[in-house]
Amino acid sequence: MYVLEMNHVSKSFPGVKALDDVTLKVKSGTVHALMGENGAGKSTLMKCLFGLYSMDEGEIRFNGEPVAINNVKEALSLGISMIHQELHLIPYRSVMENIWLGRFPRIGGAKSPVIDHQAMYERTDQLLKDLNLNSITPNDLLRTLSVSKAQSVEIAKAVSYDSKIIIMDEPSSSLTENEVEHLFSIIRSLRQRGVAIIYISHKMEEILKISDEVTIMRDGHYVGTWEASELTTATIIKRMVGRDLTHRFPSGESNIGKELLRVENYTSPNPRSFKHVSLTLHEGEILGLGGLVGAQRTEVMEAVFGLRLHNEGALYVRGKKVTINNSYDAKKYGMALLTEERRATGIFPVLSVQQSSA
Ligand SMILES: Nc1ncnc2c1ncn2[C@@H]1O[C@H](COP(=O)(O)OP(=O)(O)O)[C@@H](O)[C@H]1O
Ligand SMILES: [Mg+2]
Structure with a gap:
């Protein structure tokens, strides 16, 4: 059987x-x-x-x-x-x-x-x-x-x-x-x-x-x-x-501080992509970005990180208006992006850890 x-x-x-x-x-x-x-x-x-x-x-x-x-x-x-x-x-x-x-x-x-x-x-x-x-x-x-x-x-x-x-x-x-x-x-x-x-x-x-x-x-x-x-x-x-878990997730103590990042009215040059997206992120905060598949969530984040174009909107880091045109700019402002497809766009599998993170 x-x-x-x-x-x-x-x-x-x-x-x-x-x-x-x-x-x-x-x-x-x-x-x-x-x-x-x-x-x-x-x-x-x-x-x-x-x-x-x-x-x-x-x-x-x-x-x-x-x-x-x-x-x-x-x-x-x-x-x-x-x-x-x-x-x-x-x-x-x-x-x-x-x-x-x-x-x-x-x-x-x-x-x-x-x-x-x-x-x-x-x-x-x-x-x-x-x-x-x-x-x-x-x-x-x-x-x-x-x-x-x-x-x-x-x-x-x-x-x-x-x-x-x-x-x-x-x-x-x-x-x-x-x-x-x-x-x-x-x-x-x-x-x-x-x-x-x-x-x-x-x-x-x-x-x-x-x-x-x-x-x-x-x-x-x-x-x-x-x-x-x-x-x-x-x-x-x-x-x-092997034991009772009364709290599946740790209790969410968070200490939310000053504004870190503000995206205002980001709009893609592609008419089928994101339009008028605004969000604000504070120190110590986890901000969820929800939506169905195809809602352009990844595209918005890639635009914020300088990997995609936007033709309207503004970006503020710690209240100061900045321009991010590529990932070097984004890194300069202390940002990091963990990508959706880590094998294709997140890591270089043939390089060492040290070389990859340089
Ligand atoms: N090739 C390996 N060499 C040494 N340790 C390994 C290897 N593969 C798995 N382990 C160890 O064996 C244990 C079981 O791992 P794994 O079977 O991958 O667990 P799971 O798939 O349930 O997450 C872990 O402690 C892991 O570190
Ligand atoms: Mg496994």
Whole structure:
């Protein structure tokens, strides 16, 4: 009845016992949430299952049979796929090339050097149709797709391996609410086909909505497994942290001081972008900027930081009118911007920390 059993799994890294006698039992055709605080061992357990790490102790059973998973290829051939938090696709290749990478269909047999683009296109088209991914076509370049669509391609790729178990490690962390709904509809259709999904997330409401069962881990230990319908946000948190949490968020003592930044009537030269935006920020204040997707929140902040044009409006730092035309100006006034897509615009992955922050 279990498609997957992981029993007595232990794994140490130098100085840390990341997993200590952990159990995970997953039924086919269910969504199984794996929960725990940061560092609880969730990703390590999944990497053991996907053949990225080898376990120090323990066994894995697949459909009741003990199996050895020594590398990713073995995991994939058993029907286990993993969708990582950071997507692993190739930006300058098409959707179909990304999906079939390493196993392109060939004209004249597997050893032939001639790639069968027609077959690859048709298989991809069918795969996308089966998953209702109608806004993606096999020839789309990956770099032109949104994060959510790129993730859908990863899921299609997982499905193309005829996976029985799909691991999703924090798949919703960079998605908007609508995109999460879309992800859930894909997950539900996979579940209907008998696929088991292992879903890692910190978002309680999401977990309670999408999962059938929940396994909770704490500090590398197995806490237990429950039906999602038996759990509430409060009971999950209690089991994750091991004590009652009466205050989920620390009480908000704030000491609001003088005005730091004032944006007056900022308007974009682009008529479809922001218009007449004003806001005031004080010392010690956290100012929330709300709005639906597409409301131009990011654009306003980028304009304030000098990354986008505005053709109307004024900016004041500590009451003094200033002009910020680029990020150097913004830095000069003591501003910093943590960007939405940190990999693309926030960091230089090939530079050291020291060079990046200079
Ligand atoms: N490659 C690694 N090398 C050393 N320590 C690691 C490695 N991966 C994870 N850890 C440690 O193992 C513990 C569990 O981490 P992880 O599985 O990433 O937790 P989670 O995914 O639940 O946040 C943490 O203490 C983490 O620092
Ligand atoms: Mg993790």
